[in-house]
Amino acid sequence: MANAKRQPAWKTELDDLMRAVAGAFLFGAPFLYTMEVWWKGNFTSPPRMLLLLGIAYAALILLNLQGGFRGERSKTRMRVMTDSLEALAIALLSATLSLILIGVIHLDTGLEAAMGRVINEALPFSLGVGIADNVLHPDDDTASEPDWQDQTWRGTFADAGATALGAIVVSASIAPTDEIPMISSMISVPWLLIIIAASLLLSYLIVFQASFGAQNSRRSQPGFFQSPISETLASYLISLLISVLMLWIFQLVRLEDPGVQWVSYTVILGFPATIGGAAGRLAL
Amino acid sequence: MTNSTGKKIGTDPRTKAEQVSLAIALALLAGVIGIVISLWLNSSGEPARFRVDRGLVRNEVGVYYLPITVTNEGAETGAQVTVAGKLRGTDDLESTTTFDFISGGASVTGVLVFQTEPTSAEIRVVGYQQP
Numbered sequence: 001m002a003n004a005k006r007q008p009a010w011k012t013e014l015d016d017l018m019r020a021v022a023g024a025f026l027f028g029a030p031f032l033y034t035m036e037v038w039w040k041g042n043f044t045s046p047p048r049m050l051l052l053l054g055i056a057y058a059a060l061i062l063l064n065l066q067g068g069f070r071g072e073r074s075k076t077r078m079r080v081m082t083d084s085l086e087a088l089a090i091a092l093l094s095a096t097l098s099l100i101l102i103g104v105i106h107l108d109t110g111l112e113a114a115m116g117r118v119i120n121e122a123l124p125f126s127l128g129v130g131i132a133d134n135v136l137h138p139d140d141d142t143a144s145e146p147d148w149q150d151q152t153w154r155g156t157f158a159d160a161g162a163t164a165l166g167a168i169v170v171s172a173s174i175a176p177t178d179e180i181p182m183i184s185s186m187i188s189v190p191w192l193l194i195i196i197a198a199s200l201l202l203s204y205l206i207v208f209q210a211s212f213g214a215q216n217s218r219r220s221q222p223g224f225f226q227s228p229i230s231e232t233l234a235s236y237l238i239s240l241l242i243s244v245l246m247l248w249i250f251q252l253v254r255l256e257d258p259g260v261q262w263v264s265y266t267v268i269l270g271f272p273a274t275i276g277g278a279a280g281r282l283a284l
Numbered sequence: 285m286t287n288s289t290g291k292k293i294g295t296d297p298r299t300k301a302e303q304v305s306l307a308i309a310l311a312l313l314a315g316v317i318g319i320v321i322s323l324w325l326n327s328s329g330e331p332a333r334f335r336v337d338r339g340l341v342r343n344e345v346g347v348y349y350l351p352i353t354v355t356n357e358g359a360e361t362g363a364q365v366t367v368a369g370k371l372r373g374t375d376d377l378e379s380t381t382t383f384d385f386i387s388g389g390a391s392v393t394g395v396l397v398f399q400t401e402p403t404s405a406e407i408r409v410v411g412y413q414q415p
Contacts, residue, residue, distance in 0.1 A: 085306070
């Protein structure tokens with residue numbers, strides 16, 4: 001009996017936390033692939049770091065008054081303050097893990113530089129956590145579906161199109177920049193497998209685990225995209241295809257370049273592109 | 285209870301799960317703030333000061349690759365840190381490399397390339413910018 005009562009509370013909390021992480025990456029991914037943000041972290045003084053943390057916390061309090069990352073909205077002043085503290089911690093943790101993932105923080109990075117980079121990145125990540133629920137959580141019962149989505153192949157086509165459009169929006173803005181070759185130079189080939197795993201996990205989290213979007217109605221649609229695992233895999237493949245197309249269009253990869261460069265650049269750009277693709281499906 | 289948009293408003297006492305996640309979050313924040321304050325208090329404000337350590341020379345078909353590790357032993361960050369290696373007794377046989385940023389306490393690695401065996405080469409930081 002006690003377990004029966006406890007289980008939903010843990011599951012609700014896990015869902016809330018996953019929603020927060022997904023929101024952080026949705027908003028923070030473009031900043032993650034901006035080297036100037038890392039560089040400024042190299043010479044951000046500790047007092048400035050504290051100021052940034054204070055600004056992030058103040059912004060989170062404002063966002064938590066009307067939204068936040070929890071399915072159940074905070075009401076009391078204490079709840080708003082503690083939820084904002086949690087949101088800041090989630091943003092800092094997400095920023096740290098993602099900077100490690102793309103090789104911007106490693107063992108040789110000085111502590112002050114590492115903290116500067118994390119705290120600079122944590123500001124946009126915090127905003128993402130703060131808007132996680134109210135911006136990306138349309139109610140199931142208000143989501144209207146066009147009639148043509150009743151047909152399986154059309155539903156699948158619509159999801160694939162939304163994924164591709166979302167991936168294009170994100171990857172087209174990142175592909176021409178120097179961040180992709182730079183990140184590629186900072187990580188080893190085996191590390192790409194970890195980036196692939198993280199991309200798949202985030203894509204899954206954003207659309208399914210985090211309860212974003214009109215999930216119930218999405219699952220009631222026919223189509224290949226309506227199974228969580230197949231949707232995650234298919235959307236990742238589409239995001240990779242868009243990534244490699246963008247890299248080729250912007251001449252980051254050419255036919256004569258070695259295969260390892262193609263693979264490395266594509267996987268690295270595929271990480272934010274997948275997040276964009278997931279966001280695209282939410283907007284559908 | 286729901287608000288005007290039909291969304292549930294949390295008025296119940298904090299659940300055990302929420303208490304655990306809040307405790308972990310507070311511990312993480314305390315750690316981050318503690319580290320930042322510690323960095324602030326222990327900041328000497330020393331200008332950047334560099335140490336160059338050599339690795340083992342690698343010979344690839346007559347070209348010598350000398351790995352180097354540059355450590356900033358000061359507190360301030362150095363930008364565009366340029367390291368040059370010059371063979372003793374020569375004026376023009378020199379190899380250089382530039383690092384974008386080396387933060388206080390951080391180490392970076394690079395490689396100098398020579399056409400002649402560089403074990404006795406003089407290697408030093410020849411300049412940097414203050415960001």
